[in-house]
Amino acid sequence: MTSHPAALDDLDRKIVAALVANARTSFAEIGAAIGLSAPAVKRRVDRMREAEVITGFTTMVSPSALGWRTEAYVEVYCDSAAPPRRLAEVVRDHPEITAAMTVTGGADALLHIRAEDIQHFEEVLERIRAEPFIDKTISYIVLSHLLSDSAEAGASPATPADETNRR
Amino acid sequence: MTSHPAALDDLDRKIVAALVANARTSFAEIGAAIGLSAPAVKRRVDRMREAEVITGFTTMVSPSALGWRTEAYVEVYCDSAAPPRRLAEVVRDHPEITAAMTVTGGADALLHIRAEDIQHFEEVLERIRAEPFIDKTISYIVLSHLLSDSAEAGASPATPADETNRR
DNA sequence: GTTGAAAAGTGGCAGAG
DNA sequence: CTCTGCCACTTTTCAAC
Numbered sequence: 001m002t003s004h005p006a007a008l009d010d011l012d013r014k015i016v017a018a019l020v021a022n023a024r025t026s027f028a029e030i031g032a033a034i035g036l037s038a039p040a041v042k043r044r045v046d047r048m049r050e051a052e053v054i055t056g057f058t059t060m061v062s063p064s065a066l067g068w069r070t071e072a073y074v075e076v077y078c079d080s081a082a083p084p085r086r087l088a089e090v091v092r093d094h095p096e097i098t099a100a101m102t103v104t105g106g107a108d109a110l111l112h113i114r115a116e117d118i119q120h121f122e123e124v125l126e127r128i129r130a131e132p133f134i135d136k137t138i139s140y141i142v143l144s145h146l147l148s149d150s151a152e153a154g155a156s157p158a159t160p161a162d163e164t165n166r167r
Numbered sequence: 168m169t170s171h172p173a174a175l176d177d178l179d180r181k182i183v184a185a186l187v188a189n190a191r192t193s194f195a196e197i198g199a200a201i202g203l204s205a206p207a208v209k210r211r212v213d214r215m216r217e218a219e220v221i222t223g224f225t226t227m228v229s230p231s232a233l234g235w236r237t238e239a240y241v242e243v244y245c246d247s248a249a250p251p252r253r254l255a256e257v258v259r260d261h262p263e264i265t266a267a268m269t270v271t272g273g274a275d276a277l278l279h280i281r282a283e284d285i286q287h288f289e290e291v292l293e294r295i296r297a298e299p300f301i302d303k304t305i306s307y308i309v310l311s312h313l314l315s316d317s318a319e320a321g322a323s324p325a326t327p328a329d330e331t332n333r334r
Numbered sequence: 335g336t337t338g339a340a341a342a343g344t345g346g347c348a349g350a351g
Numbered sequence: 352c353t354c355t356g357c358c359a360c361t362t363t364t365c366a367a368c
Contacts, residue, residue: 019225019226021225024191028362037336057191058187058189058190059224060222065219091314099316100312102309110309141271206344210355211354
């Protein structure tokens, strides 16, 4: 990876926090809040994008509004000679899989799945289980969210340095 | 919930897709791509924000760049009389918990946790297990991502209607 | 950090569906 | 009546200095 030391200072972290809260905040507004001019903020943002500290800007959408009303996590168990590379291919073939990762523990991988409803989820699960090297799966259907993560991927609690700012 | 039928048409879905891909895309650019003027796009975005189809704009940040190099999912088992409301409070007290939800299966809840490193994660886990009504936890430490979810929260595979557009 | 030109955002208004 | 494009006017971006 091209991850330079990057050395973010406090101003950088405040800029990131502002942009995570609202990716469309103007540089001028961010600058006013932290005592910097708009171009200065832009230069820092450009630098952080270059350093891949900031990997992109996205929009949070209510999944249910788009018709995805069922969410689940699925543990996947593969047979002994399961190549992780092969798993990555499979994962890309099912559009309902929104995240996939290898994990410690008994399971080989953990999938995050979004489906229209339970019927659709069952169909997805059957499709995944039909893969030759998959031995078994264990599903955890999400009932309700206790913490509405702002944007699960980008969201990080705070900065390791300062544990003070809890939301 | 105030979820109106909302009835998104094809243009709305294309606008959402464009904004999910890049929340800072100009309305003019989106309009040019779908055959609409900039103000027309803005009107639709405003309407979708009002209807809470679009819940916000955020920035994707490399967690490791901010010092969060350890990621894990933790199953939480509570004692019989565990009130979910109480769990929600606890979850908010630990800034390292980036997502929490109740799930089907043996466990009562599933937590997504980000920590600086394994040592930090262990400390967080001990803190959580110290809660009086938590019986046990099972941790799945994330080793590597097979699918780099654009932004896990907002990301949805495609529209249930058209299963054709797979990335 | 400041300046200035180009681009984007935003609200009013009239017309088409 | 809703949605659109057009037109001013304001704000923001961005590449100079």
